[in-house]
Amino acid sequence: xxxxxxxxxxxxxxxxxxxxxxxxxxxxxxxxxxxxxxxxxxxxxxxxxxxxxxxxxxxxxxxxxxxxxxxxxxxxxxxxxxxxxxxxxxxxxxxxxxxxxxxxxxxxxxxxxxxxxxxxxxxxxxxxxxxxxxxxxxxxxxxxxxxxxxxxxxxxxxxxxxxxxxxxxxxxxxxxxxxxxxxxxxxxxxxxxxxxxxxxxxxxxxxxxxxxxxxxxxxxxxxxxxxxxxxxxxxxxxxxxxxxxxxxxxxxxxxxxxxxxxx
Amino acid sequence: xxxxxxxxxxxxxxxxxxxxxxxxxxxxxxxxxxxxxxxxxxxxxxxxxxxxxxxxxxxxxxxxxxxxxxxxxxxxxxxxxxxxxxxxxxxxxxxxxxxxxxxxxxxxxxxxxxxxxxxxxxxxxxxxxxxxxxxxxxxxxxxxxxxxxxxxxxxxxxxxxxxxxxxxxxxxxxxxxxxxxxxxxxxxxxxxxxxxxxxxxxxxxxxxxxxxxxxxxxxxxxxxxxxxxxxxxxxxxxxxxxxxxxxxxxxxxxxxxxxxxxxxxxx
Numbered sequence: 001x002x003x004x005x006x007x008x009x010x011x012x013x014x015x016x017x018x019x020x021x022x023x024x025x026x027x028x029x030x031x032x033x034x035x036x037x038x039x040x041x042x043x044x045x046x047x048x049x050x051x052x053x054x055x056x057x058x059x060x061x062x063x064x065x066x067x068x069x070x071x072x073x074x075x076x077x078x079x080x081x082x083x084x085x086x087x088x089x090x091x092x093x094x095x096x097x098x099x100x101x102x103x104x105x106x107x108x109x110x111x112x113x114x115x116x117x118x119x120x121x122x123x124x125x126x127x128x129x130x131x132x133x134x135x136x137x138x139x140x141x142x143x144x145x146x147x148x149x150x151x152x153x154x155x156x157x158x159x160x161x162x163x164x165x166x167x168x169x170x171x172x173x174x175x176x177x178x179x180x181x182x183x184x185x186x187x188x189x190x191x192x193x194x195x196x197x198x199x200x201x202x203x204x205x206x207x208x209x210x211x212x213x214x215x216x217x218x219x220x221x222x223x224x225x226x227x228x229x230x231x232x233x234x235x236x237x238x239x240x241x242x243x244x245x246x247x248x249x250x251x252x253x254x255x256x257x258x259x260x261x262x263x
Numbered sequence: 264x265x266x267x268x269x270x271x272x273x274x275x276x277x278x279x280x281x282x283x284x285x286x287x288x289x290x291x292x293x294x295x296x297x298x299x300x301x302x303x304x305x306x307x308x309x310x311x312x313x314x315x316x317x318x319x320x321x322x323x324x325x326x327x328x329x330x331x332x333x334x335x336x337x338x339x340x341x342x343x344x345x346x347x348x349x350x351x352x353x354x355x356x357x358x359x360x361x362x363x364x365x366x367x368x369x370x371x372x373x374x375x376x377x378x379x380x381x382x383x384x385x386x387x388x389x390x391x392x393x394x395x396x397x398x399x400x401x402x403x404x405x406x407x408x409x410x411x412x413x414x415x416x417x418x419x420x421x422x423x424x425x426x427x428x429x430x431x432x433x434x435x436x437x438x439x440x441x442x443x444x445x446x447x448x449x450x451x452x453x454x455x456x457x458x459x460x461x462x463x464x465x466x467x468x469x470x471x472x473x474x475x476x477x478x479x480x481x482x483x484x485x486x487x488x489x490x491x492x493x494x495x496x497x498x499x500x501x502x503x504x505x506x507x508x509x510x511x512x513x514x515x516x517x518x519x520x521x522x523x524x525x526x527x528x529x530x
Contacts (some may be wrong), residue, residue: 113452130452131405131436213405213436213447220437228439231336232412 030245042239051225051240052070058133058221059201062140063148064198069141070148071190077149078156089153090254096146099170104143104210111138135212136219140201147200153191153214156182192258199251203244280477298515300500303331304439305354305487307380307415307459311513311520312352319507326500334413334440335359342367342492350504352487354380354441355414359488368490375488376525377509378517382415382422382483385448385463385472386455395480397426403454406430407425407447408476414485415444419457421483422475461521467470486525 035042042048077089095103111118111129121127129135163185167177183190207221212219214228222240229237293489297515300319304312310331331338332349335358341350343365351368353359359371369375384400386392392402400406409416423430436453438444441462448456449469461471489508491501507513518524 052431128452167430213407213451214410214438215405215434215436216432218433219442228410228412228437231334231340232410 027245030241032236034242035235037237039239039242042235043233043243045236046149047225047229047233048236048240051220052243053224054133054136054217054220055202055222058136058140059198059204061137062144062201063194063198065137065141066145066148066201067190067194070145070193070197071152073145073155074149074152078153092149093146095143096150100143100204100206101210104139104207107139107142107207107211111135129212131213131215131219133218136221139207140167140204143204143207144197144201148190148197151193151196152186152189155186157220159185188258194257195251195255199248202247295410298325298497298500299329300349300497300504301329301331302350302352302504303333303341303346303348304352305335305338305414306332306442307354307462307485308352308487309442310465311461311516311522314516315507315513318512319504321490322507323503328504332440332442334409334415336361336412336414337439345494347494347496348492349497349501350489350508351492352377352489352508353414354485354487355417356486356488357417358414362492367492367494369493371490373463373526375490376486377489377513379523379525380459380461380485380487380507380521381474381523382418382485383455383460383463383472383474384455385445385458385466385470387448387470389470390454392454394471397422397473398428399473399474400455400457401428401430402473404434405453406435407451407453407456407458408435408437409441409444409457410439413440415441415457415459418485422457425483426475459521464482464521481526484523487509487522 043052047201073092077085077092108115108130110116113119113122113128113130118129121129129138159182164177164181167181168174172180203223204221205227208219208221209224209227212218214224220228222244226237226240226244229240302312302316309330312330312332319328320326331341331346333341335353335355338348339353339358341363342351342362351359351362353362356371359368359375362368362450363370384394384397386394386403390468392399394400408419411417411420436447436451438447441459444456445458445462445466447453448458449466458472460472461475463470489505491498491505495501514524
């Protein structure tokens, strides 16, 4: 869309074209590698199906955990005044920028068999999170929840406070206001945050392989299968890659109204 | 845009250019003075190659050796795809053959062999498992092994089959290469690992290991090959490095690290 500039700044446009090509070319390269005729059989192999099933279950559970814990966290950050709130928010958002493998090492220090929390779990309840599907969910939640929190918190801050005040003045209890006014108003943001968190959980690699290892049907999610099959079975690796790419495109299209302000 | 910002951008660009150019320019302007040799080596060779590389740099002033470590099958795939590597040191004949089939290295044989290695069962010294036979591995809640595409993974399958230990795949965590498998034991929560004897030695006092298998059986052993690649930028330098790897001194280092001699060949 031309905003009325009579002379486009050609240098800027040239760099923009280079930037766009840089982002697009790897995806074209991936798509070109796919043996489309065999894709069905490739994705139907037991190895691929096991990885897909595990990825689906774990990422959905991680998204649910993110919503259950992340929405209250977003509400506290948006609505309560307390000392150190900015520090708490920074810590909540840290996993977005933290290298996932570092997240995995940190999770191990906390939830490994000799970790802060994991040690007690193992000694008292004989529960081992490492190398288990629960460990995958833990790792995925750790990296995905901040995306939900940041999205929902922004929506809560943008909310017109009068709507809740009016409801309260009309005699609604705080729980009713939350349930009948606040939550419906931020529902689209929760959905968007959940989609974002789900996409992030689905693609998780570094924290998962560091914390949960690579156990067939238990912790070998699709990204791990892609990485480890590149030597042994490149066709399956490429097939799974392009499937993940497709899922990401769907998420992007579903969220288009939030990210591509239509003009 | 205000002035200070523009200055900041210029500084950033200059810094980037400064950071980027020396690496790219060095090959053309100062090639004879500082040469870099890139060596792709099986991860089980990590410590040994480190020592060999340091010695080579001492005896060849101006040469820097860069190690590219990983599973032999990954390294072979990289070579097939045209990775700019000067020397390939593989832990298995099949990975070597894959690179040779693509014309990246000369065909393997006694002339490329330089060591052998065998698998052991390793447990953490402070862990719950006492090893008396390979069957004790069954008491491990999680067993660390290499991915089956890596040489140590393929051999591990043979080891378990020969010992008639049926270990459920759902309790095996598969690491990308030999050293990553060792790390799952020494720094992770795996109770046992199937790794090379040299890896178990490298872990020092942290692990105990049990020698298993029949060492006269060639199928139970990893055969290491080394040679220059056909893409070597400086073939003479690559050959010199290979000579060091196959030298009497390196043989002593390898044996000390827990490797075995290559098969005796007729002279």
